[in-house]
Amino acid sequence: MCSPQILAAALAEAPPHDDLCGGHGHTAGARHEHGAHANGHGAVPDGHSASAHYRYSAAARREHSAAARREHSTAPHHEHSPAAHHGRGARTPHEHGASATHAPGRGAAATEGIGRRRALRTALGAALGIAGASAAAGAIGAPRAEAQPLNLGGFSVRDLTHAVGPEFPVFNLYVRQPVQRQVMFEEIIGFNTAEWTMNEHTGTHIDVPAHSQRGLAHADAIPVENLVAPLCVVRITERAAQDNTTELHVEDLLDWERRNGRIPDGAFVAMDTGWYHRVHDPAAYLPFDPLRLALLIPGIGPDAAEFLLTERSIVGFGTDSSSLDVGTRFEPMVHRMLLRSGRYGIENLAALDTVPERGATLVVGAAKLRGGFGAPVRALAFV
Known part of the structure; x- marks a missing residue:
């Protein structure tokens, strides 16, 4: 089972939704769908409500800090870095240098976002046992289970269903065209998800x-x-x-x-x-x-x-x-x-x-x- 301390650390370091999705095709209009006007909140970056922007609770942060202190008390002193005393992973010089390549106007905040995303990926990967899984499988040569065909007793299965996408023909007088919008990305948090908007009477x-x-x-x-x-x-x-x-x-x-x-x-x-x-x-x-x-x-x-x-x-x-x-x-x-x-x-x-x-x-x-x-x-x- 994954450690509660690891999960708490991951949640404490997790960026807001726009940090996860920013720069991957979202428009200002898409962010506005979740924005301050929709939620009745004002002056929160990218339209997120105060509760959403700071959705990782003080309790989770305290648990994260407590985990860091326990780690500090049990590990040899020479292994500690300044970051360990602050309960977060230290940035490498490469990470600091990378901030110079970010677009003007982001500065230290952009570097902070990169560090938080990397920390989230690392922590969640360790917690869920998925970090480096592909590399480990290749190095160890773990055998793969052979897919066994389902025994249908002599029957075969025919698909009588259309694939539905944004291009599926609809009668626009009554039905809007389907819309797909990706909101999470594997290169940022390790998996992909999309939101669909479509009439229940679309496709098959x-x-x-x-x-x-x-x-x-x-x-x-x-x-x-x-x-x-x-x-x-x-x-x-x-x-x-x-x-x-x-x-x-x-x-x-x-x-x-x-x-x-x-x-x-x-x-x-x-x-x-x-x-x-x-x-x-x-x-x-x-x-x-x-x-x-x-x-x-x-x-x-x-x-x-x-x-x-x-x-x-x-x-x-x-x-x-x-x-x-x-x-x-x-x-x-x-x-x-x-x-x-x-x-x-x-x-x-x-x-x-x-x-x-x-x-x-x-x-x-x-x-x-x-x-x-x-x-x-x-x-x-x-x-």
Whole structure:
């Protein structure tokens, strides 16, 4: 286990958030998001609140100083440096010299920041046992465990999910483009993290009952047994290639059943239009007709929805286009029919042409967002 004294020392020497992230692509606007106006504090550098700027408590500093005094009392006197008497690591002449290369206006404060960051990395590395791990492994030649393939009993896994990034096509009238902002960096504190800003209905995502009507189930209340289901894929790719606004109809479902048998109870029905192949061309993925003020994308017809909801026992249905409803329908009729029945839908599915019409099992890894009207999903098919 790591020493409390080491952790206390690391925390006492840790720089504020802007010291960790400064100089790595943050703008004044990004810092302002966490700034004095947002938090109601004034005159704190870079917009951090007084509590955030001095978030390392006096107790932690006292523990750090106590650790240094204990170290001083037990170690031989000739091993002490002036820095040890002050409870912090001494700077080398090289570190002092490095301050001359910093931009004007930072001076000693910049050198102080470098020393604190190095102390933090060293202390945390020692505490967590990660400092020099790569070098040690190379020197000692520690054997690496071989990755063992998961035994799926003859099944393979297909990913039916789009990768989401800032470039993913969204209908800007309703949804903002995703934004990724890195806030921590491995070269400063040993690891990377980013903050994402995105609508819950971006990319491959689930629509839940509360999306259509308040008081119905949110994303965190979908029964887990409904998120694993037999997958039935109904293909209308040839028709969609000729007609952007084609719809899935009852006859398509009956044709599917003539080939595959009755849609099983508890199934999820997915409409394969081949639309996911267009995702790298936003104009083709979300073609907009300014004269009709409509998206020209395929959807599920109300007759097919009615059949699935009343004549069959399904957990939900979905599509590889960006809407359950055809883009020319101004009222989200199919959304309402499905979601107000307590079932869920999935939009922007991918790679439905890699799974058979019948026989696969869908696993919906939906983010459990409390109060969510939808959520990103990782949709997987076991074939």
